[in-house]
Amino acid sequence: MKFYIFLFLFVLSLNLSQAQDIYTFNKSKEFASYLFxxxxxxxxxxxxxxxxxVDKNSDSLKIALVNSYYKNGEVDRAVRRTESLYPSLSxxxxxxxxxxLQMLxxxxxxxxxxxxxxxLPxxxxxxxxxxxxxxxxxGNWESVEAKIPQISASxxxxxxxxxxxxxQAKAFKPKKPWVAVMMSAVLPGSGKFYTGNYKDGIFSLFVVGGSAFQAYRGFNKEGISSTSGWIFGALSTGFYAGNIYGSAKSAQVYNQNFWLEIDKDAENIIRSTY
Incomplete structure (x- = not known):
């Protein structure tokens, strides 16, 4: 009789333990969901x-875990974790x-x-x-232009x-560095005006023009032996060369900034729809 009572209590304690474990597991899921x-x-x-x-085969938990990494901005980690959770594409x-695919x-x-x-299915x-x-x-905009008419906005x-x-990508006309160089060679600062960099263009015009004028004044006043003439002449030459180089660089930056903005806008559009 004592044996049966002991057996009954033992089985009862196992059932209560399992119920408690299930309760704790479900509460943990609720807490994880709340955090997410x-x-x-x-x-x-x-x-x-x-x-x-605890539950290695739960697809819902796997997806929730990967989504947590993904939403936290850890895309590469989310991809790696996905591949460890699903060793085969099947x-x-x-x-x-x-x-x-969204994360990739x-x-x-x-x-x-x-x-x-x-x-993938x-x-x-x-x-x-x-x-x-x-x-x-x-950034394959020619391919995008070919594909996008095949897909409806709906x-x-x-x-x-x-x-x-x-x-916008199709209509974009890139600034040519050689054009900016030629313009600034003729009129300092005009190459930067060509690229929309007006403040630097005005600055280059005044600096190169001002130093060249000071060199002219020095040589005109004291002749070839003018110290100020040679100093300002050297400065003017350096500013002139820098103005030409800066104009070419300004054209490159203009083009890069356009594509960076396009890429940023595209990523924002795509990310907002996932």
Whole structure:
């Protein structure tokens, strides 16, 4: 009789222990979810790592963990963690496939995207949109221009904004460094006016012109032996050469800044729709 009472109490204690474990696990999931929804992504990642240690096969926990790293701005880490959680592409769920491709695009891991995009289980319309996003962030605007008419604005919220950027990219006329050099060689500062750098253009004009005038005054007053003439002449020559070099550089910076702005706007558009 005592044996049966002992057995009953033992089984009861096991059941209570299991119930307590399940209760604790579910509470931890709720807490991790709260951390994620409140924007505390670093802390939610810690909680989801702990939960996955308990339940290694939960797809929902895997996705939540990767999303935590991704939302925390750790795109490369999120990609690596995804690949450790899903060693084979055949293991990817559709939701994880979508998230993985988005991270490869925003992380600009284009080679890996090209290798994996066609092998993951997503529908063709979404695959086409991701391929467009890949071309946009890779700066392949000729390819973008060819692809974008094939996609309707109703297919994805990024399309309208990307169409506008594609039009800007097509209409852009880069400033030619050699033109800026020739202009500044003829009239100091005019090459910088050509690139829209008006303040530097005015400064170059006055500095080169002012030092050249002072050199002229010195030589005109004291002849070839004028100390001030030689000093200002050397300064004027240096400023003139710097003005020419600066004009070429200004054209390059103008072009770079345009494409940096386009790239930044494109990333913001794409990121906001994921």
């Amino acid at each position: 929804k409140s924007g505390q992504y670093e802390l939610s990642a810690v909680e989801y790592e702990r939960l996955l240690f 293991d990817f769920t559709r939701t994880m496939s979508e998230l993985y 695009i925003l992380g600009k891991q284009f080679e890996k995207f090209d290798q994996n995009a066609v092998r 997503i529908n063709e319309k979404n695959r086409t949109i991701y391929e467009l996003h890949r071309e946009v962030l890779a 297919d994805h919220p990024s399309i309208t904004g990307l169409k506008n950027l594609s039009s």
